[in-house]
Amino acid sequence: MKEIILVKYGEIALKGLNKSTFEDMLQKNIKRRLKKLGTFGFYRRQSTIYITPPEEADIDEVINRLQKIFGISAIQRCAVFPKDFSVIAEHAPEYLREALEGAKTFKVESKRSDKAFPMKTPEIQQELGAVILDAFPHIGVDVHEPEVTVRLEIRDNGAYLSALRIPGAGGMPVGSSGKSLLMLSGGIDSPVAGYMMAKRGLIVDCIHYVSPPYTSERARMKVEALCEKLTDWCGNIVFYCVPFTELQEALRDNCPEELFTVLMRRFMMRIAERVARRTRCQALVTGESIGQVASQTMDGLTCTNAVCSLPVFRPLIGFDKTEIMDYAERIGTYETSILPYEDCCTIFTPRHPQTKPRVDQLEQSETLLDGEALIERALTGIEVVDIRP
Ligand code: ATP
Numbered sequence: 001m002k003e004i005i006l007v008k009y010g011e012i013a014l015k016g017l018n019k020s021t022f023e024d025m026l027q028k029n030i031k032r033r034l035k036k037l038g039t040f041g042f043y044r045r046q047s048t049i050y051i052t053p054p055e056e057a058d059i060d061e062v063i064n065r066l067q068k069i070f071g072i073s074a075i076q077r078c079a080v081f082p083k084d085f086s087v088i089a090e091h092a093p094e095y096l097r098e099a100l101e102g103a104k105t106f107k108v109e110s111k112r113s114d115k116a117f118p119m120k121t122p123e124i125q126q127e128l129g130a131v132i133l134d135a136f137p138h139i140g141v142d143v144h145e146p147e148v149t150v151r152l153e154i155r156d157n158g159a160y161l162s163a164l165r166i167p168g169a170g171g172m173p174v175g176s177s178g179k180s181l182l183m184l185s186g187g188i189d190s191p192v193a194g195y196m197m198a199k200r201g202l203i204v205d206c207i208h209y210v211s212p213p214y215t216s217e218r219a220r221m222k223v224e225a226l227c228e229k230l231t232d233w234c235g236n237i238v239f240y241c242v243p244f245t246e247l248q249e250a251l252r253d254n255c256p257e258e259l260f261t262v263l264m265r266r267f268m269m270r271i272a273e274r275v276a277r278r279t280r281c282q283a284l285v286t287g288e289s290i291g292q293v294a295s296q297t298m299d300g301l302t303c304t305n306a307v308c309s310l311p312v313f314r315p316l317i318g319f320d321k322t323e324i325m326d327y328a329e330r331i332g333t334y335e336t337s338i339l340p341y342e343d344c345c346t347i348f349t350p351r352h353p354q355t356k357p358r359v360d361q362l363e364q365s366e367t368l369l370d371g372e373a374l375i376e377r378a379l380t381g382i383e384v385v386d387i388r389p
C-alpha cells in the first residue's frame with residue numbers, strides 16, 4: 001500500500017513572518033533531514049506539506065526524523081487509494097486496524113476537493129463510517145469527542161485515508177529567527193538550553209572551552225558527541241573549540257582565588273562575543289539557572305553579563321535541576337552529559353568562591369593581567385568543526 005505523509009504547521013509562527021518564507025524554510029529543513037533516506041516529493045497546500053516518500057523509504061524512520069523538526073505541529077500518515085469508493089472500502093479496515101483496534105469511539109471527517117467525485121461529503125462520511133462499524137463491532141461513533149478521527153480526503157490525484165495524527169515538535173523552523181552561539185559545556189544544562197533556542201527558530205552554533213592537559217581529549221570528544229545529538233533538533237552546527245589553558249593559568253597565578261570562577265566566566269563571555277560577532281551570531285546562549293552554583297547568583301550573573309553587549313539568552317534561568325534533567329532525557333542528551341569527564345570549569349576552583357562579587361572589584365583584578373593579549377591568543381587557536389546530523 002502506498003503511503004504519503006502530511007505535515008501540518010498550523011498558524012503559530014505565521015504572525016510576524018511572511019508565510020512563504022516560513023514555509024520555504026520549513027520545507028528546506030525537512031528536505032535536508034530526509035535526504036539520506038531517499039528522494040522525496042513535496043507539495044504544499046493550506047498550511048500542509050504533502051510528502052511523497054520513495055518506494056524504499058522506511059516510513060517509521062521518516063516519522064521519527066520529522067518529529068524532531070521544529071515548526072511542525074502534527075504529522076499524519078496517509079494511505080493513497082485510487083478515487084474509487086469500493087476500493088477504499090475494501091482496504092480501509094486493514095489500514096485503520098492499528099488505530100481503531102484499541103479505541104472506543106471514532107468519527108469520520110471527509111473533504112472533497114475533487115468535485116467530480118460522485119459522492120458528496122456527508123455521504124462519504126456515512127458510508128465509510130458504516131464500513132468501519134462493520135469491521136470493528138466494538139467501536140462506537142462520537143462526533144463530538146472521538147478518540148480517533150478517521151480522515152478521508154478526495155483530491156485531484158487520489159484519495160488519502162488516515163487515522164494516526166502524531167504530535168510534532170512545535171516551535172518555529174530553525175533559521176527563521178536568526179543565529180545564536182551556545183556556550184556548550186559537557187554538562188546537563190547547556191545542551192537543553194540549545195534545544196530550547198533552536199525550538200524558537202534560532203540556528204545554534206556551539207562554542208566550547210578546553211584546558212589541556214587539565215582537561216582530556218575524551219572530554220572534548222564528549223562535547224562533540226553532545227553536539228551530534230543536538231543536530232537531531234538543531235540541524236547543522238558549527239563547533240568552535242577554544243584553547244583556554246593559558247587564560248586559566250594566568251587567572252590562577254595573578255588574581256584573587258575567590259574571584260577565579262567569575263573572572264573565568266567573564267573571559268569566556270568576552271571570547272564568545274567576539275566569535276559571535278565575527279560569525280554573525282546575534283545572541284549568546286548559556287545553560288545558567290539562577291542560584292544553581294556560586295557563579296549563578298544574581299551578583300555572579302550581573303558580573304558575567306557586564307562584559308557583553310550582545311543579548312545573552314538563558315532559557316533555563318527559572319528551571320529546577322530536576323526539570324532540566326527531564327528535558328535532557330527527553331531530547332536524548334542526558335546519557336552523554338552524565339559521562340564523568342572533567343570540564344575546564346571544574347579545574348582550579350576556589351575553596352571559597354565569592355558569591356557576591358562586584359564589577360569594580362573584578363575590573364580591578366583584571367588589571368593584573370594582559371587580558372587583551374590572552375583573548376587574542378585564545379581566538380587564534382580556535383579549531384572549527386562542522387557537525388552534521
Ligand atoms: P552545564 O550543565 O551546562 O555544564 P552547569 O550547571 O555545570 O551547566 P556552569 O559549569 O557554571 O554550570 O556553567 C554555566 C554555563 O556556562 C553552562 O551552562 C554553559 O553555558 C557555560 N559553560 C560552562 N563550561 C563551559 C565550557 N567548558 N565551554 C563552554 N561553555 C561553558
Ligand code: MG
Nearest residue numbers: 185187343345
Ligand atoms: Mg558545567
